[in-house]
Structures are given as structure tokens and as C-alpha cells.
Amino acid sequence: MATVTLKGTPIETSGELPKVGTKAPDFTLTATDLSSKSLSDFAGNKLVLNIFPSVDTGTCAQSVRQFNQEASELKNTKVLCISHDLPFALNRFCGAEGLNNVISLSDYKEGTFGKSYGVNFITGPLEALHSRSVVVLDENGTVLYTEQVAETVNEPNYKAALEALYA
Template identity: 75%
Template structure:
């Protein structure tokens, strides 16, 4: 269990992020067209998992914008943005913002992604949503970098995540 804060108030998650060097757990998430996507669909590519509570908050939206901009310049890399938002909300946001370089996936059906990656809030006002986190994987699904943002309203360390990709 990890502890993060929301505006200074501490809350727990159900576990801990996968450790660097470990094999990432497969997942099944929902795309904007309601199809299912799994980690194996991105086999052979480096993957950045940009995980957040809700696309309808400023910091979450900014992380999608930032990774969308950065992703345009990355070779053999897919940025996957994951939340428990409905795919319709994710699609609406991307359409309104012109977001085209990231893949939006939802964990709305059963929350199993958040549980297996240890980042679902276990208590507090965001209970059941995902804590803001970034997990970077190599082409074989091995964890190169992980960050669970200590203060939920803060943005992730984009530079550290992207450096992990470039150093791989």
C-alpha cells in the first residue's frame, strides 16, 4: 500500500506500482470505440502508461496534452492514457483538444487495471479512481520507470519518464 496526498491530505492506494525491472501485468481496457485492448496489442513497442483520476480535471488534462505533444516525436513508442472515465468522455476530450498522438483507454468496466498495478485509491474522496502515475515499459513489457505522483494535484515528471525511454 502506498500513501499519496490530495491537497495535503493523505490517502492510501491498494498496493504499490510495479518495480523497475519487473514484467508489467497484462491488462484489458476499453478503447473509445468500446473494443477491448490489452498490453499484448502493443507488443514490440515501448509503452508509456499515463494514468490519472479523471480527464475532467486540469492536471489530468494537462498530462494528456503534454504526453500527446511529446509522443509525436518518439520512435516505436505508444503513449496510453488510462483512467476510469467513460470512453465517451475520453473521446470528447480528445476531439475537442485535437489529441491524436496518444491512445485513450478506460478501466471503467471492472477496475482490474488499477487493482493489478496497485494504484487504485483505497480510501478518501477519490476512492475507486486511479492515482496519478506513470509507468514506462520497454518493447518486451519490462518496467523501465515508474512514478506515483506524491501529491495528486501535481503533474508527473515528464522528463524522467521520457529519459527512461531514451536510455532504454
């Protein structure tokens, strides 16, 4: 279990992020076209997992925008934006914003991604949503970098995440 804050108030998550150097846990998430996507669907690509509570909040929306901008310059890299939002909300947001360099995925069906990556909030007003985190994987699914943002209203360290891709 990890503890982060929401506007200074401690809240706990269901576990810890995967350790750097380990294989990332597999997942099955729902894409905006309602198809299922798993880690193996992205084999051979470097991945940035942008994990957040809800695209309908300012900080989460900004993280999707920022990673969308950064992703346009990345080679052999996919940015997966992952939350509990319904696929319809993710599709609406990206469509309205003209964001097409990220892949939005939802953990709404089973919530197994949040459990296996240790990011589900288990206390506080955001209980059952994901804590703001970034996990970077190499082409073989090995974890290169992780960040669980200590204060939920803050943005992740984009620079550190992207630098991990080429370290």
C-alpha cells in the same frame, strides 16, 4: 499499499506500482471505440502509461496534452492514457482538444488494471479512481520506470519518464 496526498490530505492506494525490471502485469482496458485492448496489443512498442484520476480535472487534462505533444516525436513508442473515465468522455476530450498522438483507455468495466498496478485509491474523496502515476515499459513489457505522484494535484515528471525510454 502506498500513501499519497490530495491537497495535503493523505490518501491510500490499493498497492504498489510494478517494480522496475519486472514484467508489467497484463491488462484489458476499453478503447474509445469500445473495443478491448490488452498489453499484448501493443507488443513490440515502448509504452508510456499515463495513469490519472479523471480527464475532467485540470492536471489530468494537462498530462494528456503534454504527453500528446511529446508522443509526436517518439519513435516506436505509444502513450496510453488510462483512467476510470468512460470511453465517451475520453473520446470527447481528445476530439475537442485535437489530440491524436495518445491512445485513451478506460478501466471502467472491471477495474482490474487499477488493482493489478496498485493505483486504485482506497481512501479519500477519489476512492476507486486511479492515482496519478506513470509506468514506462520497453518493447518486451519490462518496466523501465515508475512514478506515483506524491501530491495528486501535481503533474508527473514528464522529462524523467521520457528519458527512461532511451536510458
